């Protein structure tokens with residue numbers, strides 16, 4: 677969707693993005709989404725989870741009416757936050773994100789989660805645009821992966837067959853994708869940043885093979901409504917959204933999204949490959 681954000685919203689979100697990245701660098705608590713196979717030394721895709729609990733601008737964004745209207749068309753009028761996260765490809769050192777299917781990690785049942793990827797800078801083939809395998813949300817791709825790489829079996833064959841769409845987006849645009857859609861992103865070799873953010877929505881009542889975004893693995897549990905996973909829109913009479921008070925932080929905020937240590941959960945297929953400590957922090 678073009679121009680989902682206006683100039684004021686964009687400027688507020690850019691400032692919040694910059695502030696949270698500065699803080700994350702200082703604390704060292706951030707993830708790195710890069711594809712190690714394709715990355716060059718120093719490559720980074722900075723990832724910070726649950727920014728909606730770290731800055732009121734990101735919390736308000738969850739309730740953006742245009743955004744929720746689109747999500748309502750896609751998954752219905754009861755909408756719960758699965759999680760959100762900030763994604764940043766620094767100029768020249770922004771690495772690629774490998775092809776993956778989000779639901780490989782979440783195993784949501786029914787598989788209906790929707791991601792809204794918003795960019796705060798123009799994104800194109802030079803600075804890390806997203807790529808999609810057209811129609812892949814309709815493929816019955818299994819969840820079996822290669823033991824050593826974590827990549828989905830069959831994925832490489834499907835991608836080679838295409839067609840692949842590289843989606844250019846202007847600052848303030850939003851792209852929506854289904855949790856079964858195969859997607860990846862190009863490296864940022866330009867001198868421009870690629871500041872982005874993703875919100876993942878779910879319908880209350882969905883069950884998960886793995887609890888998001890940082891709990892232990894589950895066995896088909898529901899996702900309780902909580903500070904970290906609030907209801908964003910509801911058909912229930914009298915329900916009102918919380919757009920003015922920052923939700924209390926939860927212990928999960930101390931954990932990088934990329935962590936794959938026991939008990940913290942892996943929440944994104946790319947996260948298993950993240951080892952930020954191996955990468956120097958470049959200016």
Ligand SMILES: O=C(O)CCC(=O)C(=O)O
Nearest residue numbers: 763773791793861872874
């Ligand atoms: O921002 C990127 O480059 C990757 C985003 C992604 O994989 C996602 O939002 O699921």
